[in-house]
Amino acid sequence: MQQLIARDYRELSRLAADRVSAVVAEKPAAVLGLATGSTPIGLYAELVARSRAGELDLRQVTTFNLDEYLGLPRTHPASYWQFMQAHLFRHVPVRAERIHLPRGDAPDPEAECRAYEAAIAAAGGIDLQVLGIGGNGHIGFNEPGAPFDSVTRVVDLTAETRAANARFFARPDEVPRQAISMGIRTIMQARRILLLASGEGKAAAVAAALTGPVTTAVPASVLQRHPDVTVIMDAAAAGLLPAAAGSGR
């Protein structure tokens, strides 16, 4: 596992964009696993800037997002579909038919989950999966206790996660109680993983994930078992790591 500590959020975003750009340069038709949340917003802004500058060609990539709220149609302003449109897809030439997010309003969510896994497999698997980390150590919406062999499925959101995401909704009780999320196994099958963490609110989760035991109680700890993980964090998120760790730049 490679650990990089960025000076600030801007550098974190640039370093993350360097990783994504390198994968796409090596394989123009790369399959990218993408994440929502506050953390990757700077990465997406950087990708948009590089795409506009002609430094990054996203025309052949395929994308699969980690998750979507159950029950929200793509038109809902707090849907992850809308988030991805606003921060990335509206501004870059990724082809519409190559953009994948689970449909929150699928009439048969279980069938939607199976179809999502099948679509990832049909695309040849994920070349690079971008991840944030929850304050509780979640990856995607795989909350503590999620089995390591889980695949895309309907999951319950914890009270902590619903509270953390309430800022995107008009009222806290509007936050959905469930989501469709890639599973831990789905994430672990990606050929490379890029974990991003910013701010002191993530420091405990980062330390537990990177240096604690591998346990379903800290879903991100499973990444210790993946052969190709890069963690990019700012100093605040790295604040509880042992002193020697994280100096791998």
Ligand code: PGA
């Ligand atoms: P955040 O969320 O980027 O908004 O902090 C990360 C996560 O919960 O996975």
